[in-house]
Amino acid sequence: MNHLGFISDDIDPCLYIYGKNTDIVIAILYVDYILLAGPSDRLLNKISKSLILEFKIKDLGSHKEFLNINISRNFDKQVIKLNQTKFINKMLNRFGFDTCKPKNTPMKQSDAASYARKEREENDYTEERYRNRLYRQAVGSLLYLAGTTRPDISYSINVLNRHQVNPTTNEWNMVKRVFQYQMGTRNHNLIFTNASKDMTAYADASLSDCKDSLTTCGYLNQLFGDTVA
Template identity: 30%
Template sequence: MDERLTSALTHQGFKQATSDNSLLTKGQGDDFIALIIYVDDVVLASPSAYAITEIKIFLHDSFKIKDLGSLKFFLGFEVARSLKGINLCQRKYTLDLLKDYGFLHSKPASTSIVPNKKLSKHDGNPLDDITTYRKLIGKLIYLTNTRPNIAFAVQQLSQFLAAPIDLHLIAVHRILRYLKGTPDQGLFFPATSLLVK
């Protein structure tokens, strides 16, 4: 992250998160504002339109930023806002994953795993090339950010990264076929919630 940007934001009263230095926050309640910085992209979030406008002006005056408007796409995440809430999904990421591994035109599976099927490290043949398996698991782990419904299956298969067998790869392919039937599924955060006061 650019130290000039961090320093300038710190002088404006922002505090860098200890768990992730790309997150900076300021204020609380209705005056709360958060910034996430990734390379040369900055995402702003706040309940206050005034606070967002104020920080945009500061950033433009200091760094000549370009305002791209409301967030629609960030790091493979697609964001759609409505009066009802925010929908977060990784549709393009999912479709690219299916295309890259030849599953774009496959028959969809109704579940991400075969129910009651226990995976073992001994019941199949070792893969000649474990790199593909490892890459697929890594990509699927990233997809669990918006697809918690595949998290259990991915977690189970990630246990075999050291020595995957052909049956493990078949199980990963089932996850891909499941995703084929539900590429635009994701998370919805309602604008009103009984959990938030």
């Protein structure tokens, strides 16, 4: 990549930048996948041809999917939609929730309140598979989902992630609730519209959830009117 004129980013070594000013191409590398973004077809075609000469690769054209993220674009309106419907369907099948009834929220208000007060039922699972592997795998899959296209489940997964060791029946029921919420919202999209020219940031904190506890913090960063973190 350096030979072709790309410079690796100091923060993310898998992010490469080519060119300067307005003629910039961004390349994201993940194992054997390369995702390119640039201001014109001319520049992208030039980079693509250079990569084909350097590596044994195929140009797949405009991307439809990347790392379990479905990509839909409207070039005329400059709108990009991201969703993970296929990934959610796989998760529902994998963890046995493919026939569950949808819920309209990822977490019950009473659960949020009780965990803020550090109240927790201590009736452990009797089956080893729940206590160890299955709970962690389910929460891990939901963590990936929350960090990519579904920030609406971030708080719920934050709570569930605190109980990876020795989860109780109550925690597993809360995991089920998140999956039930996904069942009803699996076709939701994260939409980027390029509606403004600004960058804005918001932050808030709970100032300790309960006595002797740490603070839960939240932040929202928007670029060009679109949420990016």
